[in-house]
Amino acid sequence: MAFWLYAARRAAHTAVTLVLLLVFMYVLFRLVPGDPTTIMLGTGELPFEAQQRLRELWGLDRPQWQQFVTYAGNLLTGDLGMSFYFRRPVIEIVWPMLLNTLVLMTPVVVISIVLGVVIGTWLGWRRGERIEEIGAILALIPRALPVFWIGIVLLALFAYELRWFPIGGMRQAFFFPETWYQELPFFDVARHLVLPVAAGVLTSMADPLMIQRTALIEVKHEDFMTHARARGLTERAQRRLARRTAFLPVLTYSAIMVGFAFGGQVLLEVVFNWPGIGRLMVNSVSQRDYPVAQATFFLMAAAVVTLNLLVDLAYGWLDPRIRQ
């Protein structure tokens, strides 16, 4: 019962945070000079009078507070508004891009965490050995490199030289399967996924890996690990035990990682021409497409905050010591 009270209170906090976030973002985006019609004006495609007419049509000539009231009111009914750039409901714009991003980021995050935990455990277990030092350095190198550089190198190698994988995009327009395996569903998307996922994993894996390694080194010196050895547990079982106990910090980090995954990785999406939400986010800001920009940023923030909440609640389940 106490748990439910706690959960409810945390959820309420989260809700308040998100509402405040919405207001801030609204203000923030409007502080940037220019509005959605300005850019059309400037490249000389829209005469000034026509721009003014557009502002009227889109309600941008009304006082800010009125615009905010309309926006807030629409939000309450679940309406994220209308994109100025696409002239479609925001949800129709954001949703498909979000799905595309999740297709890319889900494997990136899952593989990064799984590999990070497995390799981090392995390295931590071999603490002090030469192989651990080399391994830790190897894992940190790609993290220090910019993701677009890794992407370009992977493309140069596996797409241009060896031609094993496509250059970019999420699927090939008009893909004609030639062999049986190419006819498998998702084959086309899967082969497009390989390089961006590899680039994403190479750069995102180091953090969970190093966190897991550090936690594991600490756990290794705990009494219960000596005791586990005394009990005759196999090395694998001992390592599993260490991994399980050392996992909590990685879990916290994962929540943030998953949350940010909702915002996509702009550079990754640009290098690999992935039609994802990261690019949408950047474009919507430079186009002053406030509703889309707000929705994408909000989505990412909401994902981070909500996942943090879930992890906090899950902590009790994963570590019985803090269950009360």
Added chain:
Amino acid sequence: MLALDDVSIIYAARSGPVQAVSGVTLHLPVGGSLGLVGESGCGKSTLALAALSLLPPEARLSSGAVRLEGQDLATLPEAKLRRLRWTRMAYVPQSAQNALVPVHSLRRQFRDTAAAHGMRSAAADERAAALFQRVELDPAILDRFPHELSGGMRQRAMIALALLFGPSLLVADEPTTGLDVIVQRQVIDLLRDLRTEDGLALLFISHDIGVVAELCSHVAVLYAGKVMESGATDRVFSLPNHPYTMGLQRAFPDIRHPERSIVSIAGHPPRLSAPPQGCPFAPRCPFAQPLCHNTVPSLVAGPDGRAVACHFAADAEALRDRARDPALWDAAA
């Protein structure tokens, strides 16, 4: 059963090698009980780990051998050693709080241990329940997590876990530390029962000579990684031959002599990275002579199965008399 022959252990510390244990020889017969006493840092726990072949990677057996039922543990491959652990020798560590896996229920820990030695979960559950009754715990507690139990319950659960495969040797490293007196008593009673009823050989480590006197037929007094004195417990404690034993004895309340005041031995054990030239106890010994500071006394076996490492063992009786004066111990420093 368990034999330590001339065991020396060196820790590779950052500041250089540390001789934690030097030339310790101990024998624990089948069903026997041996107490290891000494101040903290004297190498008791290291010896316990060595007896189980559980030394951490930074420690190594620099000489000597540990034999369990005649087998030199150091020569056994890891796989064999693993199977030996817990089936033949089990371990009750200092703090059950930290030694139990915090994120697993007790049942899970029983099952994992059982699985490591090929016992099925169902059998493990049954055995765990029986053992819990044996240590007077409600088998329902098996589904609890370690942090949900009191200290005494945890320690008893720990002992039950140690008995999972009915080992012939139990190494207990200060199992009563941090428990209140009543709980301490329960644990000691339990260990004594196990020893007498199950014929378990017990290597018992403690700084509390009273508890050792109660539980162990034999005792070895350790100081700075060396055996200072050993022999039958009642003999050693009633007629200590080594000044350190005398001091230790005076440092604990004696139920038989409640009027005696408690002393503390002034000074600190020597740094093992730079041990003194002569007798390690000499700097704190109220009877030390120049000889003591220069020459290391060897452990000399006496006629009654006792051994002592003191240049003045022959004068033990006189020294015992002088040691009765509490002022002597304070002045030594």
Added chain:
Amino acid sequence: MGSNSDVSPAEGRRLRARRREVLRFLGGFGLTVPTAALVSAIDGALKSASAQAAAGQPVPRLGVYLPNWPDQVELWRQLSREWQAIGIELDLQQGTLDTFVSQIVAEQKLPHMGSMSWGGAPDRLDPDYFLSEMFHSRRTARGGLNFGFYRNEAFDKLADAQRSEMDPAKRQQLVREAQTHIVEDSPSIVLFHRDIIHAYNKRRFSGMKPILGNGIGFPYMPLSYMDITPLTPRKFIRLTSIYDIASLNPFLTPEIYNSTTLRLIYATFTTRDEKADVMPWALERWNIVNPTTVDITLRGNTKFHDGRPATAEDVKFTFDFINRHRFPALSRIYETVESAEITGDLTVRLKLRMPSAPFTANVLGYAFLAPKHIWERVPSNLATPADWPNDKPVGSGPWKFVEWRKAEYLQFAANPDFFMKPKLDGMVVLPVPQMESMVGMLERGDSDMLAWNLDMTLGARISRNPELEVVRTPTHGQHEVRLNLGMAPTNNKAFRRALQHVTDRKKLLDIIFSGAGVVSNGAPITPALDNWANPAISAPEVSVDRARAVLRDAGFTWNPQGRLVMPAA
């Protein structure tokens, strides 16, 4: 988190609420202040750069605003070096296109000068754009493109006159004369007209038509795609472009790439031919009855993509629809056409509000034939029919809409009923946001045409590939440096003319674009447009001596440090 025992629960709640309020305020403050500070810093920087040069004093560092594009950065690296020859120094400020637009165009905050490159949109082929829009004093208002505040009555008169002169020969005269004013007054340093460089796979396709301002790959002039012929069994071509379209509604977007792409589906009434002259497209012919009356005749047998025939009804509907809803993107249509009247099955008489010389090119070339039976049924609950998604566009153009996957591809199929039948079965446009990837796709054979502006380095790399062909096409688009005539010293004509003499256009074009382009003659209309360019005008002589002489004659001097000093009052 239980409340403190000596504070009542209600009190505790109130305290917590107040704390939250304070936090909320601080949070808002924390977000707002840095942003506001940033905005005002940019503002301040622009203002301080506008420090006026006082008589008899050394010329202060001149403020320059430039977009943060590589070619613009390189341009100013060169100019800052070369202009030192006359003793001036520059203070460069880079910004994104959107800050450029909002600060310089919308807010009219040009420092001493700013640089811009203007794309070669088809409507700019008509001289009206680079004359009237850029330099007419009417366009000095906020949002106008005359953001350097050039004002010359004689020029204004000529600009207005050419706009309403329906006789081509007379108009040519006016346009050429107007340009002499620009050259004389130097409100802008027009630098060069950079070539459009596109590339395609010549083993797979042939028949691309390069057109001035369009290259072979842009969708601005649909004629360039019409004769593309497949050389392999695959009969659809794959193009790559930096942009994706944003909408399928042709009434909505003023953005040139989006609107012209949609006009592949919705045929405009006229278009441009290979020589960039106006030709009938959806129309069979037009006839200028008098300066404000134009008769237009639709091609017979025109069908919309849904099979319904197109008639004069649809033509009238289109113009009425635009007039009624006043779509901002189509403002030049409703501002020009007053009414449309059916005069036959295929003929319509258009009444214009005023004579308009660019009418056939920019109104008939931008207006498109919209099917009445579809657009009259657009739901009326929308603020404007421009907000209708139009998910299945139906036009009468050479290409039928097949599918659009946002940020992935846009697919067209040939319309066999169009009077000029495409030789392809279809086209796929792939938006690729990175030039490197576009080149890679072309080289690997993942695309057949790179339909976005390449630079010469990449062009040279591509042309080494025996399968690929690089095509260079001139354009009327341009790079220019706009000078602010509202402040000293750029308000001084001699100063502006001196800058013209120390600006080596040819060298700049060579350095920045490997010489791929046409050097400007100093007027805003490219010499490549021989119809409108003034052959009597030639680029100012590049000579530091000339520049210094011009300055000296106007009373400028130099201080001992070599710094230019304003004339005494």
